[in-house]
Amino acid sequence: MRRLLLAGLVLTTLAGCAPQGPEARKRPLSANPSGFIAAEIAFARLAQEKGQxxxxxxxxxxxxxxxxxxRVNARDWLKAQKDPAEAVRWQPHKVFVSCDGNNGVTTGAWQKGPAQGFFTTVWSRDPMKGDMRWLLDSGDALATPRSAPDFIESKQATCTGKPGATVTAAAEGDDMMVGMSRDQTLNWxxxxxxxxxxxxxxxxxxGxxxxxxxDDRIAAPKQP
Structure with a gap:
């Protein structure tokens, strides 16, 4: 019930913040961490309604x-996937957002039958339209489920100072990919x-x- 009330509050907040008039629609949308929570909740609901x-x-x-x-391109891999009879369920616990509000990362818990685990999703927002699309999705099973918080934690990057891009090199044989918000205040x-x-x-x-x-660390899959 707590999550349903939160979802309604998030969606109401989004509606109240919507720009009005043709000129307003041309302006970039302001940062709104709750928008990423709403996107994750809608994503999870869609899995139950239309298939995982x-x-x-x-x-x-x-x-x-x-x-x-x-690593695979999600759209290419998903083309051949059929929806399972039971879709995984999940709930966001935390959201971290860039200063400009155009990228966010949600993390939380999932459940499917007796199994449970965690997930992390990187999101991108169209600064003019507000459309949300996920860029990266990862997760793993857990022996002990993550406890659901009373409130979803929300944290936005500081908008002062000059963040610098962190330069790292991959170890030999590793597949490494670095992404960052346009303002460089959030990276993954x-x-x-x-x-x-x-x-x-x-x-x-x-700042x-x-x-x-x-800092998610996921072990190699067990060999059959």
């Missing part, structure tokens, strides 16, 4: 990536190793440093 992989297909950006466990690094293990690291500008806010 259908929801992923309909909300993915053209260059979105997934891990199976190696994904590394996939030859054995299928991977890491997802998200950093947020705090002085790029602080790590998510």
């Amino acid at each position: 992989w259908t929801a992923f297909r309909e909300t993915a950006a053209p260059d979105a990536v997934m891990f199976v466990p190696q 690094t994904s590394v996939v190793r030859p054995d299928g293990s991977r890491s997802i690291t998200v950093r947020l500008w705090d 002085h440093d790029m602080t790590t806010v998510i």
Whole structure:
């Protein structure tokens, strides 16, 4: 019930913040962390209403990536996927947003039957239209589920100072990809190793440093 009330509040907030008139529609939208929460909740609801992989297909950006466990272009991989009889359920617990509000990262918990785990999703927002598309989706199972918070944590990058891009090099054989918001106040690094293990690291500008806010470490899949 708490999550349903939150979803309604988020959507009401979005409606109240919508620009009015043709001139207003030409202006870039202001930063709105709750918009990324609303997008994640809508994504999860779509999976229940239309099917798991259908929801992923309909909300993915053209260059979105997934891990199976190696990195793949999501739209290409999803073309051959049929919706399972039971779709995974998930809920956002935290959201981290760039200063300009055009990129956000949500992380939370998922459940499917007796299994549970966590996920991290990187989102991109069209600054003029407000359309949300996910750019990266990753997750893994957990032996102990993440506890649901009373309130979804929201944190936006500081808009003062001059963030610098972190330069890192991949180890030999690793598949590394770095993404960042246009204003460089939010970045995400994904590394996939030859054995299928991977890491997802998200950093947020705090006015002085790029602080790590998510550091997912996912083990290689067990061999049959």
